[in-house]
Amino acid sequence: MAxxxxxxxxxxxxxxxxxxxxxxxxxxxSRDHRDALPLNxxxxxxxxxxxxxxxxxxxxxxxxxxxxLDEHGKPHPAHFxxxxxxxxxxxYFHGKQAV
Amino acid sequence: MYIYDDFDEGFVRERVRQFRGxxxxxxxxxxxxxEFKPLRLMNGLYLQLHAYMLRVAIxxxxxxxxxxxxxxxxxxxxxxxxxHFTTRQNIQYNWPKLTDxxxxxxxxxxxxxxxxxxxxxxxxxxxxxxxxxxAADEIEDPRPTAELIRQWSTDHxxxxxxxxxxxxxxxxxxxxxxxxxxxxxxxxxxxxxxxEAGYEIIVGGGLGRTPMEGKVLREFLPKADLLPYLxxxxxxxxxxxxxxxxxxxxxxxxxxxxxLDDFRARTEQAFETIRKDFAGPSDELAANIARYFEPPExxxxxxxxxxxxxxxxxxxxxxxxxxxxEHRNPAYAIVTVSLKAHGATPGDATSDQMRTVADIAERxxxxxxxxxxxxxxxxxxxxxxDLPAVYALLVDAGLATANAGLLSDIIACPGMDYCALAxxxxxPVAQEIAQRFDELKLEHEIGPLKIKISGxxxxxxxxHVGHIGILGLDRAGVENYQIxxxxxxxxxxxxGERVGPSFPADRIVPAIDTIVTTYLEIRESEEETFLETYxxxxxxxxxxxxxxxxxxxxx
Numbered sequence: 001m002a003x004x005x006x007x008x009x010x011x012x013x014x015x016x017x018x019x020x021x022x023x024x025x026x027x028x029x030s031r032d033h034r035d036a037l038p039l040n041x042x043x044x045x046x047x048x049x050x051x052x053x054x055x056x057x058x059x060x061x062x063x064x065x066x067x068x069l070d071e072h073g074k075p076h077p078a079h080f081x082x083x084x085x086x087x088x089x090x091x092y093f094h095g096k097q098a099v
Numbered sequence: 100m101y102i103y104d105d106f107d108e109g110f111v112r113e114r115v116r117q118f119r120g121x122x123x124x125x126x127x128x129x130x131x132x133x134e135f136k137p138l139r140l141m142n143g144l145y146l147q148l149h150a151y152m153l154r155v156a157i158x159x160x161x162x163x164x165x166x167x168x169x170x171x172x173x174x175x176x177x178x179x180x181x182x183h184f185t186t187r188q189n190i191q192y193n194w195p196k197l198t199d200x201x202x203x204x205x206x207x208x209x210x211x212x213x214x215x216x217x218x219x220x221x222x223x224x225x226x227x228x229x230x231x232x233x234a235a236d237e238i239e240d241p242r243p244t245a246e247l248i249r250q251w252s253t254d255h256x257x258x259x260x261x262x263x264x265x266x267x268x269x270x271x272x273x274x275x276x277x278x279x280x281x282x283x284x285x286x287x288x289x290x291x292x293x294x295e296a297g298y299e300i301i302v303g304g305g306l307g308r309t310p311m312e313g314k315v316l317r318e319f320l321p322k323a324d325l326l327p328y329l330x331x332x333x334x335x336x337x338x339x340x341x342x343x344x345x346x347x348x349x350x351x352x353x354x355x356x357x358x359l360d361d362f363r364a365r366t367e368q369a370f371e372t373i374r375k376d377f378a379g380p381s382d383e384l385a386a387n388i389a390r391y392f393e394p395p396e397x398x399x400x401x402x403x404x405x406x407x408x409x410x411x412x413x414x415x416x417x418x419x420x421x422x423x424x425e426h427r428n429p430a431y432a433i434v435t436v437s438l439k440a441h442g443a444t445p446g447d448a449t450s451d452q453m454r455t456v457a458d459i460a461e462r463x464x465x466x467x468x469x470x471x472x473x474x475x476x477x478x479x480x481x482x483x484x485d486l487p488a489v490y491a492l493l494v495d496a497g498l499a500t501a502n503a504g505l506l507s508d509i510i511a512c513p514g515m516d517y518c519a520l521a522x523x524x525x526x527p528v529a530q531e532i533a534q535r536f537d538e539l540k541l542e543h544e545i546g547p548l549k550i551k552i553s554g555x556x557x558x559x560x561x562x563h564v565g566h567i568g569i570l571g572l573d574r575a576g577v578e579n580y581q582i583x584x585x586x587x588x589x590x591x592x593x594x595g596e597r598v599g600p601s602f603p604a605d606r607i608v609p610a611i612d613t614i615v616t617t618y619l620e621i622r623e624s625e626e627e628t629f630l631e632t633y634x635x636x637x638x639x640x641x642x643x644x645x646x647x648x649x650x651x652x653x654x
Contacts, residue, residue: 015126016197018151060132060146079576081515084524085148089516091444091526094179094194095149 006066008045009036009075010052011085012059020085020096021059023052029059031096033086034074038067100163100467101246101391103211110254111208114215118142119201126197141221143214144200147519153192153200154217155207159227159245159269160188160470164457167468169210171450171457177203182453184438184446186510186561187266188226188470189217193517215253220261222252222333228270228277229471232394233433233479235425238288239296241271243389244325250388251326258333262340263348265333266305275590278472280304280313281564283350284332291319298325302332302362303354306558310594311351314359316366324370327377331370335362395465395480399430402484415490417543418501423486432483434464435503436476436493441537445511445529446474455496463489472561473510475503506542506550506615507533510561514554514571515578521554523571523578523604528552531608536615545615548629549588564588566630567614568595569607580607584614584641585633598638599646610645617644 010023011033021029022036030036039045045064052062065082067075077083088095103111118138125135139145143154155170162170170190174182177199178192185191195203207213216223225245232240248267252258258265269286270277279285285301298320304313320328336350339357347356354362409416424433436456438446448456456476460468463485469477481489493499502508509532512518514525529552536542551565555572562568568583579601586595602610615629621640622632633641 013146018146018195018197019149056132057126057128080578081148081573084515088149089193089526090524091516091530092179 005041006078007069007075008039008064009033009067010039010045010048010062011036011065011082012052012062015056015058015060018060023048023059023062027051029055031099033067033077033082036067036075038069038073038075039064100161101158101211101388107211108208111211111213111215112205114142114213115201115204115208118204122197122201137219140218141215142200142204143217144195144197145218145519147193147513147517148515149517150194151197151200152517153195153203153214154185155190155192155212155214156217156224157188157190157212157470158249159225159231159242160229160472161227161231161242162468162470163466164461164468166210166212167453167457167460169206169212171453173203173206174450174453176206181447181449183444183513184448184470184474184476186472186474186512186559187224188229188472189224190470191513193513218264219259220263220265221259222248222255222261222265222267225249225252226266226268226277226282226472228272228275229469229473229475229477230276230424230433230479231271231469232392232467233426233431234272234274234276235427236274237272237427238290239271240392240394241269241277241286241288242392243385244286244288244298244322245269246388246391247326247385248329251329258337261333261337262342263345263350265336265350267329273590275588275592276471278561278564278588278592280592281306281310281561281588282313284329285313286325289319295321297321300328300332303351303359305349305351306561306563307349308346308556308558309349309352309355310558310563311355312592312594313351314354316359316363324374327374328366328370330373330377331366334369334373335365339365395467397428397431397480398482399428400484401430405483405486408487412487414494414499414501415487418490418499419486421501421505421543422499422503426480430483432481432486434478434481434486434489435471436478436498437500437502437508438475438498439502439508439533440497440500441502441507441533442530443533444526445509448476452496452498455492455498459489459492473508475508502542504547504549506536506545506548508549509533510549510551510565512553512555512560514552514560518554518559520557521571522556522573523554523580525552525554525560525569525571528569528571528580528604528607532611535608535612541615541619544625545619546625546628548615550611551586561588562586563594564592565595566633567611569611572601574601578604580604580610582607582610582614582645584638585630587630596638599642599649613644614641617641 066078301313515521553560583595
């Protein structure tokens with residue numbers, strides 16, 4: 001049996017602000033991970049990563065991050081590093097959590 | 100304080116102008132990110148987890164009030180009102196926007212500062228003893244030498260693309276406060292049998308994934324030979340150092356693999372050639388540099404008010420005992436301004452705190468400020484008579500925590516709260532340890548104890564040389580912390596030894612508690628420090644306390 005595929009999203013950093021952004025279903029970028037398009041197969045993930053890599057005027061260093069989907073199908077970070085990226089630092093109320 | 104001449108000023112302004120153009124080209128698409136990244140790194144601009152980060156060089160950790168106020172101004176105008184002082188005596192801004200960086204760099208140039216060579220495979224900011232020019236134990240002020248090395252290494256055409264980054268530290272005192280044995284090159288000022296001042300050159304030290312103690316390459320180097328000799332070391336490394344594997348590219352690996360004798364022979368050979376036609380600095384230049392580091396005009400008038408204040412105010416007395424160090428002039432003292440208030444982020448200072456320190460330095464400290472590699476600020480020249488007034492101002496600014504050298508004076512790298520390389524967080528661990536022991540009110544009883552925390556194996560938090568070192572790791576998607584014991588950053592340099600299996604995040608503070616409690620139980624007297632106890636007993640009693648289950652099974 002093939003290894004189960006973990007759903008993924010495409011994430012990067014914004015060229016101007018440097019903050020974390022996520023590729024949405026409309027091909028644009030959002031600062032909220034819940035807006036990211038969940039990718040349910042490796043082919044789909046590779047394709048969307050390719051799309052993101054062509055958007056160098058906005059996105060720096062796009063890559064695929066593992067997510068878990070909630071009951072509404074919204075993606076949430078699977079790894080603690082991605083959870084921190086989606087929130088901001090723990091020592092100050094700065095970054096996304098403050099928006 | 101060194102003041103830029105026309106050459107320095109022109110060079111820095113030109114680099115700002117160039118980098119502004121490069122940012123514009125990146126935004127217009129004329130430069131790809133792959134092309135832009137090395138250019139921004141050459142100007143100290145990193146892209147971290149949540150934002151860009153600008154690392155600003157503070158040469159050998161020396162500032163004055165004007166520079167410090169400008170750092171505060173930058174924090175307010177283009178960042179979030181604070182800055183982070185690092186173990187390399189630099190300052191980092193965690194939230195700059197790409198389009199503001201040109202303005203920030205120009206604001207730095209206004210006060211003779213820049214971010215050049217704070218990243219990349221070049222000679223980085225030269226670090227030094229934060230008590231330089233003030234310490235009672237000093238042979239000679241190391242800062243003129245550090246400035247000479249800064250001028251030689253800045254934009255040195257041969258050494259902009261070394262196999263890997265290169266860090267130099269220098270101390271003028273036998274008591275090593277600059278961790279010279281953990282640098283690519285460590286320089287100690289020494290005297291030879293004839294009484295002449297010169298340098299001991301240590302090479303191949305470093306922490307990171309392969310921690311190594313530096314080895315003595317030259318026991319005594321005459322002062323005049325310093326730059327050609329450093330040039331020979333760098334040239335030898337540049338040619339022979341590995342470029343096939345990033346993790347084996349530091350000079351410590353070259354020396355470890357090829358042997359110290361081989362490296363010394365090659366260096367001495369290169370030195371003979373270089374020395375003959377080395378167009379190094381003239382005596383005039385060296386004398387000019389030295390002029391900028393003349394000691395201030397000390398005011399030796401004593402006052403008895405200071406002794407009275409010590410008797411009258413126990414909090415001031417406690418501060419005096421921990422945060423004030425003997426000065427070479429008996430009427431003066433060195434004040435350590437702790438950036439480690441219990442529960443605060445180690446090394447962070449708000450813009451208001453920066454301005455307070457600048458004001459105090461200007462009024463009471465001969466306008467000198469230092470950044471220590473332990474992430475504190477230093478007022479190197481404070482008249483003892485002025486200590487009560489300085490203390491009162493520090494109290495008002497939340498800067499009078501009496502913990503220098505104690506358990507809560509923790510070094511911590513930014514860790515995964517900011518750093519893209521980190522494998523776990525460092526800051527919350529430091530905060531929790533400091534708060535825990537503040538509640539217990541035990542740290543003065545515990546005495547000298549250095550805890551150092553890194554959020555990955557690159558060891559920016561110097562965990563290998565902490566009396567207690569903590570290394571944050573990602574173990575199967577969970578933050579885990581490995582403990583080392585017995586490290587020592589001083590002249591009695593030692594790398595800590597791993598004590599056993601790592602601890603999950605919710606058990607690391609209790610584990611530190613266990614180690615400290617064990618120490619208090621087994622120390623022979625109140626005078627025996629943690630490190631002395633560890634050296635006497637080894638790790639066995641600590642292992643037993645930390646891993647009772649394993650020890651029972653083993654027994």
